[in-house]
Amino acid sequence: MVAAVPRVTLAQDRLGPVIALITSLAQGDLHPDLPVIDDDPELEAVVLGLQMLAEELAATRAAMAGRTTELEALNYGLTRLSGLGNLLLSCDTSNEAYVVLGRAIRDMYGQLSGAVYIYGASRNVVELVTSWGDEPVANSFAPADCWALRRGRAHHASASGTEIACRHTSHGELRSAMCVPMLAQGDALGMLHLVSAPALDDRAFSELTQRLAVAAAEACALALASIKLREQLRNQSLRDPLTGLFNRRYADETLLREIGRAKRDASALSVVMLDLDHFKKLNDDFGHDAGDMALREVATVLAENLRTSDVVSRVGGEEFLLLLPGASAEAALGKVDVLREKMKALELFHRGRRLPPLMFSAGAASFPANGIAPDALLRSADRALYEAKHAGRDRSVIASI
Amino acid sequence: MAQEFMFDPIGPDGILKVRWTAGVVITEALARAALVEIAALTKGRSVPILADIRRIKSMSREGRKTFGDAGAVYTALALVASSPVTQMIANFFIGINRTATPQQMFTDEGKAIAWLQQYPA
Secondary structure (H helix, E strand, O other), rough: OOHHHHHHHHHOOOOOHHHHHHHHHHHOOOOOOOOOOOOOHHHHHHHHHHHHHHHHHHHHHHHHHHHHHHHHHHHHHHHHHHHHHHHHHHHHHHHHHHHHHHHHHHHHHHOEEEEEEEEEOOOOOOOEEEHHHHHHHEEEEEEHOHHHHHHHHEEEOOOOOOOOOOOOOOOOOOEEEEEEEEOOEEEEEEEEEEEOOOOOOHHHHHHHHHHHHHHHHHHHHHHHHHHHHHHHHHHHHHHHOOOOOOOOHHHHHHHHHHHHHHHHHHOOOOEEEEEEEEHHHHHHOOHHHHHHHHHHHHHOOOOHHOOOEEEEEOOOOOEEEEEEOOOOOHHHHHHHHHHHHHOOOOOEEEOOOOOOOOOEEEEEEEEOOOOOOOOHHHHHHHHHHHHHHHHOOOEEOOOOO | EEEEEEEEEEOOOEEEEEEEEEOOEOOHHHHHHHHHHHHHHOOOOEEEEEOOOOOOOOOHHHHHHHHHHOOOHEEEEEEEEEHHHHHHHHHHHHHHOOOOOOEOOOOHHHHHHHHHOOOOO
């Protein structure tokens, strides 16, 4: 009888190292020690094939790990970006939005310093509205000093690369920096600027970082354009277009608020109704253009000679309402006298003709003596104004109690 | 020229033949050196290339990748292999680097040349 044992032993002997190699690979070791087989070309080819498969698998695994890290960073960035969008939508004013913007972007790019710039009214300068981080940034600069603003697209210049750095980033030591124009509806509102610390150099600006910065700038631009539009509409709804003074609606809202404050603080509050004298005649003699010019000049005198806490409104054709918080009726008349002198001193010309001196009548009423409700106060001031007119104009009357 | 590989003079068939010497491990550095010399010989034109790897020991992943990324260098690539090891390397290279440029493994150089003649410079 012939024993089969030697054949089994031979197979084990030949294939053992290959089996051990496959076992190592199966256990996740993609860089195992390779068996040396130099007397069996087929087995040698098998080992080499396994080695090459392991190398490809290791490379794929490393690429996937890198991709996963990148996707996690992208997910984090997009979540922050979405949060930023929501926050910006809730902002009422541009200044509020700048604060939100600075905090959110600092949060998104922890290792980077940065700034947000907005075009000044003249559009020949961009001004810093918010900044973060340790790296120095310019307070303002000409748009021509920024390649992103000049070209209307993101510009990244690395400390070691060949791209030209923007002039506004020249603060001593070279740093990697990125500028992204904030564009909304074809209009450049400003620029988002990110800058790395010297030690970080180019690692700070991965492709993902750059893509997110562009998305952030886009979201910010849209939100800021929307806020700006809302501010414009709000302003238009509260202002008299001819004189730029507040309108009746704003005056009514403010009077209610000021009465509340005067009650709470037990402080004085006066209202003055002021009406230009002989304004119809001025219009008839010199035309409506002259009348409009006179109204604008009156508005300037009123705005320039009262405190910022006082509220001046145009409430009718040639009728103005002054809300004077903290002023008694007597103090109010003192202010009105100053206004009267300033107005009389105006020398106005229209198409070469000198306009007659501007005069007005005024009626003053104060809280709480003449009323504790807005309507009562305004009625008292109106009655006093009527008395001033009736008594010969160009004078002021304090409402009787 | 590096000793690890050499070129046959380009004949009337226009095929560039690269012959790797015995026992060579084709690394990234060797692959790059070969590509530089190929570019010099072809003056940057794409040509049919026959790579004789019958006597090499192995080819590193980086070496495979370097050649795999250089598809613009050749109109077609014939890898001539003989042993199970070199056939494994050739098949692996072709399988991993799926390029638009034709590439095929042969054990017979004559057949490789005949195939390459379909893809002139």
